Amino acid sequence: MEKSKKILPIPNPDTEPFWKGCANRKLLLQRCAACQAYRHPPSPICHNCLSPEHQWVEASGQGIIYSYVIAHEALRGWTGEVPYVVAIIELSEGPHMISNVVGTPLDHIKIGMPVKVFFEPAGEEIFLPKFRAADKA
Amino acid sequence: MANVSGKYAIVGIGETEVGRRLDKTITALGLQAAVAAIADAGLEKDQIDGLITHQQRSNPQANSSALLADRLGIKPAYINDISLSGGAAGTMVLTAVGAIEAGLCSTVLCASAGGGQALSREGRGHGKLATGWEDFMHPFGGVAAPIHYALAARRHMHVYGTTSRQFGAIAVACRKHAGLNPNAQMKKPITLEDHQSSRMIADPFRLLDCSLVSTGAGAWIVTSAERARDLAKRPAYICGMGSAAIFSGVNYAEDLTSVGGRESSRRAFEMARLKPSDVDVAELYDCFTYVVLVALEDYGFCKKGEGGAFVENGRIELGGELPVNTHGGLLSQAHVGGIFHITEAVTQLRGAAGPRQVKDAEVAAVSSQCGQLGIHVTLLLGSSPN
Numbered sequence: 001m002e003k004s005k006k007i008l009p010i011p012n013p014d015t016e017p018f019w020k021g022c023a024n025r026k027l028l029l030q031r032c033a034a035c036q037a038y039r040h041p042p043s044p045i046c047h048n049c050l051s052p053e054h055q056w057v058e059a060s061g062q063g064i065i066y067s068y069v070i071a072h073e074a075l076r077g078w079t080g081e082v083p084y085v086v087a088i089i090e091l092s093e094g095p096h097m098i099s100n101v102v103g104t105p106l107d108h109i110k111i112g113m114p115v116k117v118f119f120e121p122a123g124e125e126i127f128l129p130k131f132r133a134a135d136k137a
Numbered sequence: 138m139a140n141v142s143g144k145y146a147i148v149g150i151g152e153t154e155v156g157r158r159l160d161k162t163i164t165a166l167g168l169q170a171a172v173a174a175i176a177d178a179g180l181e182k183d184q185i186d187g188l189i190t191h192q193q194r195s196n197p198q199a200n201s202s203a204l205l206a207d208r209l210g211i212k213p214a215y216i217n218d219i220s221l222s223g224g225a226a227g228t229m230v231l232t233a234v235g236a237i238e239a240g241l242c243s244t245v246l247c248a249s250a251g252g253g254q255a256l257s258r259e260g261r262g263h264g265k266l267a268t269g270w271e272d273f274m275h276p277f278g279g280v281a282a283p284i285h286y287a288l289a290a291r292r293h294m295h296v297y298g299t300t301s302r303q304f305g306a307i308a309v310a311c312r313k314h315a316g317l318n319p320n321a322q323m324k325k326p327i328t329l330e331d332h333q334s335s336r337m338i339a340d341p342f343r344l345l346d347c348s349l350v351s352t353g354a355g356a357w358i359v360t361s362a363e364r365a366r367d368l369a370k371r372p373a374y375i376c377g378m379g380s381a382a383i384f385s386g387v388n389y390a391e392d393l394t395s396v397g398g399r400e401s402s403r404r405a406f407e408m409a410r411l412k413p414s415d416v417d418v419a420e421l422y423d424c425f426t427y428v429v430l431v432a433l434e435d436y437g438f439c440k441k442g443e444g445g446a447f448v449e450n451g452r453i454e455l456g457g458e459l460p461v462n463t464h465g466g467l468l469s470q471a472h473v474g475g476i477f478h479i480t481e482a483v484t485q486l487r488g489a490a491g492p493r494q495v496k497d498a499e500v501a502a503v504s505s506q507c508g509q510l511g512i513h514v515t516l517l518l519g520s521s522p523n
Contacts, residue, residue, distance in 0.1 A: 006276075007275045007276050007280065008276055009272035009273075009276055010272065011272075015272060040273075041270055041272075041273040041388070066292070066393070067288045067289070067291045067292040067295070067393060068288070068291060069284050069287040069288050069291060069339045069340060069341075069342075070337075070339070070340035071278055071284055071338075071339045071340075072336070072337040072338060072339065072340060073338050073339070075280055075281035075283065075284070075338075075339075076280045076281045077280065078278055078280050078281075080278055083340075084278055086277055086278050086279050086284050086288070086339075087288075088288055088387065088388060088393070096388050096389075096390070097273070097388070098273055098274050098277050098279050098387075098388045099277050100277050100278065111291070111292070111295045122276065128276055128277065130277075
């Protein structure tokens with residue numbers, strides 16, 4: 001990968017609805033039509049009951065920080081600014097989602113902190129779902 | 138299910154020199170380790186009828202096991218290339234036993250060589266896998282292993298009050314042991330203060346929480362306990378084996394404070410009819426300090442959440458209650474995918490580890506792991522079959 005390029009998702013048939021949702025400023029999750037289990041990242045079948053039938057439903061966009069790291073070095077071709085926060089967000093619907101928490105001083109980031117999604121333009125028709133403190137949303 | 142405890146053994150080991158970069162090809166190093174293992178066992182090459190290698194990530198279609206066979210001038214009845222990254226070393230042993238037990242072959246050479254960079258730093262595959270999981274990790278800067286593993290470490294600190302100084306105790310122990318290993322990359326002793334003042338990479342991980350970038354190769358031979366008795370060196374019997382895959386990456390983990398090792402070790406201890414207190418020395422995969430701490434808990438060497446206290450005060454150093462990574466581990470000896478955790482366990486059980494020998498070592502626990510803590514293999518090796 002060229003160093004100067006941003007690392008962007010390349011939508012495929014399994015993931016395209018998710019990224020299209022982001023472009024429309026909607027956080028979409030797959031919900032199994034048979035057992036109602038939510039899943040993320042997208043998958044062709046339900047991990048719980050193996051049904052392929054599902055709906056894409058708009059998530060609340062709310063969650064809490066389940067865990068986080070403050071990356072101080074640009075590892076492996078990362079071209080964004082450092083330091084930055086990589087977090088696992090526990091969405092209120094249940095699934096965990098890797099993302100960034102922005103807009104909060106690094107020493108205020110805490111596990112359990114409520115966060116809300118926003119969509120950051122990142123490339124042609126690509127928007128990344130990122131999070132900021134819920135009280136700032 | 139047949140219990141194969143004590144029915145198979147590791148009978149020969151080979152290690153090459155290690156270094157950040159070496160002036161030899163991976164091919165040359167792999168052959169060097171393989172030839173050394175065959176000689177160490179007192180075997181002739183034609184007695185090797187199975188060959189398992191660690192798949193080359195840069196060229197998965199290289200058929201590296203068959204290539205190695207060609208270069209050794211043997212025509213094995215069974216070959217396999219294992220692709221699991223840090224989980225490959227243990228899986229090679231499991232797979233060798235499975236192939237022999239199935240009657241496909243009788244004596245299996247396992248070999249792995251890596252170079253220039255840690256195995257976990259090769260191959261990006263961004264956007265190319267059908268699952269596209271990287272697309273839900275890399276664009277957010279979750280681009281490298283320190284970040285993935287630090288997410289788990291942070292959760293453990295939050296839930297159990299584990300501290301960075303406790304991670305540091307693991308780095309200090311590994312460095313101390315590497316100082317006693319002539320074939321180690323980093324021998325200069327470090328203190329807890331050195332750990333605490335090393336630069337932050339992915340908070341909570343500092344530089345000294347991270348493993349090395351290494352080149353080198355290792356190999357070993359698996360055969361039946363019956364054949365092992367006629368060979369040159371004291372066999373290391375395979376008393377217990379277990380593996381587990383409880384998640385493929387941290388974003389799939391329901392509980393980030395437990396690892397695949399909880400299940401793989403339970404299976405291994407059951408097979409061996411042993412318990413954690415029977416283990417004399419533990420060679421635990423250590424791509425990051427925290428990985429050792431959580432494995433100690435999940436193997437049952439201490440209670441869940443008490444790994445931080447367990448590693449303190451020299452308890453995991455030579456002379457302590459449970460010496461861990463007596464060769465220096467990935468943190469201070471070399472990072473070639475964990476193959477030396479196996480060769481070191483065999484060396485300890487032979488009583489051949491010199492200044493770093495654990496007195497009367499009869500049972501060794503070995504771990505291999507990958508999948509950001511979700512995929513784990515446990516081996517219990519013994520100086521006697523039961």
